[in-house]
Amino acid sequence: MENEVIGLIGLASLLIMIVLHVPIGVSMAIAGTVTFAFLRNWDAAFSVIGAEVTTAISSTDLALIPLFILMGNFASGGGMARDVYKLAFAFVGHMRGGLAMASIGGCAGFGAVSGSSIATVTTMTKVAYPEMTQRGYSERLAGGSIAAGGTLGMLVPPSIIFVLYGVLTENFVLTLFTAAIVPAALAVFMHFIAIQMYLRLHPDAGRPGEKTDWAGRLKALRGAWTVLLLAFVVAGGIYSGIFTVTESAAVGSVLAMAIAIFRGELSVRSFWAALHDTAATTAMIYVIVIGAGVFSYSMTLSLLPETLVTWMGGLPVSPLVIIAILMIFYIIMGAIFDTISAMVLTLPFVYPVILQLGYDPIWWGVIMIMVIEIGMITPPIGINVLVMHTMLPNSSLGTIYRGIVPFLIADVIRLVILILIPAISLWLPTLMDMPR
Structure with missing residues (x-):
């Protein structure tokens, strides 16, 4: 199968997961990992996830x-x-x-x-x-x-x-x-x-x-x-x-x-509420960034x-x-x-x-x-x-x-x-x- 075709299938699977209300960051990570695995192998795909997590956190x-x-x-x-x-x-x-x-x-x-x-x-x-x-x-x-x-x-x-x-x-x-x-x-x-x-x-x-x-x-x-x-x-x-x-x-x-x-x-309550909202929003953004990095790698490879x-x-x-x-x-x-x-x-x-x-x-x-x-x-x-x-x-x-x-x-x-x-x-x- 041509690389471009595998890439299109990966993109289509991403859109399907989004329609099914899977969180966008998770959808991109899954679609990117599976697409990368088909283009290379599973070990390489999982190593990309590890690299993206490390890059985002650092x-x-x-x-x-x-x-x-x-x-x-x-x-x-x-x-x-x-x-x-x-x-x-x-x-x-x-x-x-x-x-x-x-x-x-x-x-x-x-x-x-x-x-x-x-x-x-x-x-x-x-x-x-x-x-x-x-x-x-x-x-x-x-x-x-x-x-x-x-x-x-x-x-x-x-x-x-x-x-x-x-x-x-x-x-x-x-x-x-x-x-x-x-x-x-x-x-x-x-x-x-x-x-x-x-x-x-x-x-x-x-x-x-x-x-x-x-x-x-x-x-x-x-x-x-x-x-x-x-x-x-x-x-x-x-x-x-x-x-x-x-x-x-x-x-x-x-x-x-x-x-x-x-x-x-x-107040103490509003202080903890601010920290909670910050942590929740930050976690969501980091998941999106990591997922986007994995998906971008797979699309480039395709x-x-x-x-x-x-x-x-x-x-x-x-x-x-x-x-x-x-x-x-x-x-x-x-x-x-x-x-x-x-x-x-x-x-x-x-x-x-x-x-x-x-x-x-x-x-x-x-x-x-x-x-x-x-x-x-x-x-x-x-x-x-x-x-x-x-x-x-x-x-x-x-x-x-x-x-x-x-x-x-x-x-x-x-x-x-x-x-x-x-x-x-x-x-x-x-x-x-x-x-x-």
Whole structure:
């Protein structure tokens, strides 16, 4: 039997196991091991598993993941999302749609310390949604702004998904963080525009709130000092070179815990809950990474990715057409799977194609994560929307989906801009002369 055929059978078995609800990391490990065994032998297949486990556990880059997750859990338990929201409201709450804009700003700010889209949506739904509905905002705009703003959780650095992409593709994590800064700022700006355009058509959906004077703004700024301090220490330490990325994650975790204790919001119970959630999430991610490594080895050995690269390289179409096809594919993947699963499932096949087309891997990391995040609010599934709906049982799913339409349009426009002008993503890493 040809190697490529064995590879296709392995891929098909993986998809079948996923449909049968076998955990994705386990599915990839099983499919990869069996495929490798058929291509070589069982001893070689089991040795690959051992090698991948050793590599994952000893990886200093992967050590970032539990530290950033722990920092996000302490930040969430410490009430930092509430402070970020109040700060954003103090500056833009008096504008038309100001509360929705404050929600977007709050999502971006909290995303910078949580690194998770779902965590951002969950937290900001508790904080911002009641505020908006009590002040007369339509459920459509309130739900849409939080669900869309939640996608910023994975885009705003430091981000867990960028760490995984860097590890799996052997790119520098810090360079990826830097490349995401301008696209993240562009995302916030375009979401603001989407809110204003929506309110031109539905002016009663988000009336202006009371204006906060400068004394009130300074009070909100003082109230958010913990968030600003955490962001300054983590981001400032990374980009100034005082800390490595791993060291900054460790410092950030300790600082977030100290802040939560100082504010009296970290009980013994919530402390253990944060540790439990961190351990559970980290274990899931490590299983996925190990499974992805085994599966990637087997696919490389089967020559299936190489065959795909050769085939796509011979298509009589421009590279932009292939990128457009991949965008549609990833939006569908993002609607079905979470960001991590969608990325690790596809990297063995897509990443070689991107390199063959001559695109920058740092640019592709930003684009891929961004388009998967768009998929997370895309009907008919949209994981962010479903998570939000479980927290708001009295709000219909259709209402939230209709609310994300203007943000989806803005996201697609942003995606097109960043695809056509890669320099937007690569400008800052190039300016800072960062390694590739």
